[in-house]
Amino acid sequence: MEHRVRSPLSEGDVSKLSAGDIVWLSGVIYTARDKAHQRLGEVKFDLRGGVIYHCGPLIRDTTVVSAGPTSSVRLARYTPQVLDLGVRCIIGKGGMPGAAELMRGRAVYLAYPGGCGAAAARSLSVRGVCLSELGMAEAVWEFEATDLGPMVVAIDSHGRDLYREVRESAKKHLKR
């Protein structure tokens, strides 16, 4: 099933999305990588109903040049703090071990195809920036997204985690 959604997202918006669905997202999204996650409390943006994009973009002046996802596994440890700020959607690649239980009833994880920075950049424009002292890739960028996608609902708010399912199936295959 395909969905077009707009941020900020409500609990109802998120609960409609099931693992394996395709999503195109519009509205405001915020980038955050490793150092930004350590300082999310200082970010001036209101993250309630918000979307966090695991992304360290390449930006020239104020133009987004390339902005695909970074590996979410590095950021999985911050999931409780991120959800406590009211974030409803996390975009990244590779999955977030342990996040499915925390996200149940609250949030979804969308997988943007890794490496597809050129296509993502066409859907994004800069609205603002915070923690710019961390440098281009680590700053928190406020982007306006227009039909960002296609993204796969990889962890839904009902407890399903496609990465976990695929990994467990691969391990069973190894034992055969």
Place this chain on the structure above:
Amino acid sequence: MALLRRCDVVKATEAVACKSQISLPGWVVRLIENALRSERSEIARYHLNAILNNIRIAEADARPVCQDTGLPVFHVEIGEGCSFDFNLWEAIAEGVTIATRKGMLRSNVVDPLSRLNTGDNTGPGMPYLIVDHVTGDSLRITAFPKGAGSENMSFLGMLNPADDPFEYILENLAERVSNACPPVFVGIGIGGTFDQAAALAKRAIIGLPGESKEELLLLKRINDLGIGPMGLGGDTTALGVKIERAFCHTASLPVAVNLQCWANRRATARVTEDGWSIE
């Protein structure tokens, strides 16, 4: 002896550093297109189509395929008949600095402990040059940018000679490959010393995908795991496997695996005493 000019090396480096970010080699694109034809998973086909669309956009807009423009790694082949009266590493580093200032490379290079970003993608050890001495009187520079997603998921084991290296590789790949932006290229170094195995693994992905019986069998076994593009299931987990080997100590079995994401970027220039050109 052909005396090469420093300015040609700087310009050739800048050119390949930029070109490698924008367009993938034709053989890489064809492997992805072939994978799309045989892929049975709908989600996997979605991803492979998105990847091919992204490749077209990057080329049309002259923008980097991936925002992670990687570490500046270069394969440098120095002809025995050429000479230079300058420091080759410094000239290549200058080309990297210029490409970074032009906004084509994200500044990725940091001090490993302070994490201070140098801002120009250079620093002690960076750019990293893999050097070969070859016949001829020219210098060949291949930009081979290496992103962190796939590099971070690479691994090395000092195995017991009685262990099966292919079981070790498959078990680790099953755990790690979904974070390496599959479909991946798998460079394997078997044998040699601890450091030699890792260097062989990196050299394996600089070369073309292998075609030996062992390489093709391992490729099939990896794809049979069903991990698929981006780790969300499917038939296409790896696009190529290459094994490089060196003889090793009778008590040792080093095995290193260097992963490369589908964005297997590279571009080559040749520098002669008459100037430089892209190959």
